[in-house]
Amino acid sequence: xxxxxSKNKLQYAVSRAERMTGKNLSLPILSTILLLASDDVxxxxxxxxxxxxxxxxxxxMKKEGIIAVPGNLLNNxxxxxxxxxxxxxxxxGNLSVKTRxxxxxxxxxxxxxxPTLPVVxxxxxxxxxxxxxxxxxxxxxxxxxxxxxxPEISSVFISLNPEYSTFVATDSFRLSEKKIQSxxxxxxxxxxxxxRNVAEIIRVFEDKNGDVxxxxxxxxxxxxxxxxxxxxxxxxxxxxxxxxxxxxxSTTDAVVLKQDLVNALKVSHxxxxxxxxxxxxxxxxxxxxxxxxxxADIGEHSVSLDAALSGEPVxxxxxxxxLADCLQSVASDSVSLQCNGEARxxxxxxxxxxxxxxxxxxxxx
Amino acid sequence: MPExxxxxxxxxxxxxxxxxxxxxxxxxxxxxxxxxxTSIVKEADGVVYLGVPNGFVKEWLQNKYHKxxxxxxxxxxxxxxxxxxxxISKTEQQKPGFAESAPQLYGELPLKDLYINKDDNLxxxxxxxxxxxxxxxxxxxxxxxxxxxxxxxxxNPLFVYGGTGLGKTHLLQATGNKIKEMYGDxxxxxxxxxxxxxxxITSVQANKINVFKEKYRKYDVFxxxxxxxxxxxxxxxxxxxxxxxxxxxxxxxxxxSSDKHYNFIGNLEERxxxxxxxxxxxxxxxxxxxxxxAILKTKSRHINFSPSDEIIEYIASNIxxxxxxxxxxxxxxxxxxQLKNRDLxxxxxxxxxxxxxxxxxxxxxxxxxHVVSEFxxxxxxxxxEKTRKKEIVKPRQIIMYILRExxxxxxxxxGQRLGGRDHTTVIHSCDKIxxxxxxxxxxxxxxxxxxxxxxxxx
Numbered sequence: 076x077x078x079x080x081s082k083n084k085l086q087y088a089v090s091r092a093e094r095m096t097g098k099n100l101s102l103p104i105l106s107t108i109l110l111l112a113s114d115d116v117x118x119x120x121x122x123x124x125x126x127x128x129x130x131x132x133x134x135x136m137k138k139e140g141i142i143a144v145p146g147n148l149l150n151n152x153x154x155x156x157x158x159x160x161x162x163x164x165x166x167x168g169n170l171s172v173k174t175r176x177x178x179x180x181x182x183x184x185x186x187x188x189x190p191t192l193p194v195v196x197x198x199x200x201x202x203x204x205x206x207x208x209x210x211x212x213x214x215x216x217x218x219x220x221x222x223x224x225x226p227e228i229s230s231v232f233i234s235l236n237p238e239y240s241t242f243v244a245t246d247s248f249r250l251s252e253k254k255i256q257s258x259x260x261x262x263x264x265x266x267x268x269x270x271r272n273v274a275e276i277i278r279v280f281e282d283k284n285g286d287v288x289x290x291x292x293x294x295x296x297x298x299x300x301x302x303x304x305x306x307x308x309x310x311x312x313x314x315x316x317x318x319x320x321x322x323x324x325s326t327t328d329a330v331v332l333k334q335d336l337v338n339a340l341k342v343s344h345x346x347x348x349x350x351x352x353x354x355x356x357x358x359x360x361x362x363x364x365x366x367x368x369x370x371a372d373i374g375e376h377s378v379s380l381d382a383a384l385s386g387e388p389v390x391x392x393x394x395x396x397x398l399a400d401c402l403q404s405v406a407s408d409s410v411s412l413q414c415n416g417e418a419r420x421x422x423x424x425x426x427x428x429x430x431x432x433x434x435x436x437x438x439x440x
Numbered sequence: 441m442p443e444x445x446x447x448x449x450x451x452x453x454x455x456x457x458x459x460x461x462x463x464x465x466x467x468x469x470x471x472x473x474x475x476x477x478t479s480i481v482k483e484a485d486g487v488v489y490l491g492v493p494n495g496f497v498k499e500w501l502q503n504k505y506h507k508x509x510x511x512x513x514x515x516x517x518x519x520x521x522x523x524x525x526x527x528i529s530k531t532e533q534q535k536p537g538f539a540e541s542a543p544q545l546y547g548e549l550p551l552k553d554l555y556i557n558k559d560d561n562l563x564x565x566x567x568x569x570x571x572x573x574x575x576x577x578x579x580x581x582x583x584x585x586x587x588x589x590x591x592x593x594x595x596n597p598l599f600v601y602g603g604t605g606l607g608k609t610h611l612l613q614a615t616g617n618k619i620k621e622m623y624g625d626x627x628x629x630x631x632x633x634x635x636x637x638x639x640x641i642t643s644v645q646a647n648k649i650n651v652f653k654e655k656y657r658k659y660d661v662f663x664x665x666x667x668x669x670x671x672x673x674x675x676x677x678x679x680x681x682x683x684x685x686x687x688x689x690x691x692x693x694x695x696x697s698s699d700k701h702y703n704f705i706g707n708l709e710e711r712x713x714x715x716x717x718x719x720x721x722x723x724x725x726x727x728x729x730x731x732x733x734a735i736l737k738t739k740s741r742h743i744n745f746s747p748s749d750e751i752i753e754y755i756a757s758n759i760x761x762x763x764x765x766x767x768x769x770x771x772x773x774x775x776x777x778q779l780k781n782r783d784l785x786x787x788x789x790x791x792x793x794x795x796x797x798x799x800x801x802x803x804x805x806x807x808x809x810h811v812v813s814e815f816x817x818x819x820x821x822x823x824x825e826k827t828r829k830k831e832i833v834k835p836r837q838i839i840m841y842i843l844r845e846x847x848x849x850x851x852x853x854x855g856q857r858l859g860g861r862d863h864t865t866v867i868h869s870c871d872k873i874x875x876x877x878x879x880x881x882x883x884x885x886x887x888x889x890x891x892x893x894x895x896x897x898x
Binding site for chain 2: 101102103105122124125127188190191192193194195293294295306308311
């Protein structure tokens, strides 16, 4: 193999691929990145057997070839090089990386052991707007469970139908749902994408526009975008029937400015105890909406906000982070909170539409 | 070619032997990465179906190690001709004995673990672990166990019938779940006749009848619940008939349930009845006292509730019939106990039981005359007249029978209220209907429908 390639384009691909190499696995080849040069294209491939990716980087080719090199070494090396032209050349199973000033040799691995990426068997592919996908994932993914005990909730549930694209995540203490009107999806699809892979999908497609081609079967999903092929394992399970727990009525309603609430939560976080506990008091008859927190070692704080209130008075205790997390997905300037008394979840929505819904369970008193 | 099924231990031995061979030839790291968590799901017609943990492993085994695995397997068993790879989810094995985080600080969203699998409509909650076997359902239970051992070849079709709330659905779903668990690759499908009917209608409307036909023919185990609702639905019966033939000819297992024997389902085509009759017909009757006690104990253990033996026996001796009713009462007890925050005394249970009793029927003689005469399309007044026309006599006798059987009115009173007839006439009428019911299925059906009309009136 002998190619010359733009450093920025190579680094773009390698830095993203490096994240998907297998860490602490018994099989060393998985910690490598496979470089495959043919037809004026360099394929940069990596996988940890849970998610896999292949980038195509345009290169000037002198000789075809394949080589596997340690991902983090190559990535680190590239981040220190600040010249634009790089020449990659295979020398007896090792990779020489040359620029005008730098000259390095990286020990290669036997590339025959590098696994192929699974191909999704479904014959149907469908285009899907990348930004809708990212918007949906980013609106909910923080709610997913980070523990591996229940794989079906340590993932984001994606359901596509001709009317809506719905994204849902929950860790059973809070839940977020984002509904986006479809612009002519043709497919019907319900899948569970593992949380860890959601993070990578977001990272890879963040700077993209247009449509990504999605193909999925029961166990595997793949995303195909100009020069990028990403494939992820899916969770074979059933997402809890969450719709039935979204309260249909409420006993206390409040509408506050989102930024006010975000700031109030940030301040009260300074004084919160180790459980991040904040106390929300709503008293419509006294026109009161206060957030208070207290820590025996630090001190205490309370702040009241201007709010439009109705219903019964209520006092609820929350994990500050759970409330603050979901506010980042509220699109409107004001946010609506609907409570149903203690021990029932509070519903957080945009004012005026139902495209985003978050449920947060209060702390037990 | 006959299907050559190996039992679980056979295939395990085969795979273990092959693995031993493979382990010698590949590096330790490769072996643990690619061959850990693999197993033979089944072997049929010389093809070994290999279960792998994910798509990546499947891809790699297929591309890199296929020939090698095949060679290793063939060295042990010569008649293996191919390998197919199937991804098996490991969620089952992945549930470690994690202690629930001790003091629960956060309230949890009430997400229920009640999942219905969309692929097969089965609810995993129904298992044999919670199924109580007693003399009342022993036969049905044994039949399902036999089916599990050799799916599709014995007791095909199985027809289970019995009154409402006796555990038919539980038995059917548990069978489906168990078969899924035992065989992995067998496609099980559960559907109620109602859903089947609705699906047919939508398919016809959308001009997709072919899709409908294809959809149901791919299953290895087809379970249809509550087929009594097919009564009178000619088109659906036709579809079921064809589906039945296709599945049956391909040795697929078929299981039906109904709330009555198929002979007593009105408006059911003869050819369907004869198909049902070809297999095994079992009934589930009301549970006896001992079974009711056992059921109550199992259920209460399941919901972490421990009433005293005295209470359980009291409930068991006072509520007869439906298991669902027992379950409902038990839930009411739990609710009360939680509310009062202590165990309930027998006396409280007794009052609760009284409140939970069904309201007595308040039907008057006139109501019954009205409904029956309307059902047979005759003038109400003719019932009271002294005519002996055949079309009048039969409804009149049915009225007498119902008054006697359902409302327990004395023979003389019945006679008096129906136009001053002698009590011997009434006795004769009731006996006649009783005898007719034993042989005349049309009459059984009519009586059933009349009674359901009463139920609607209340």
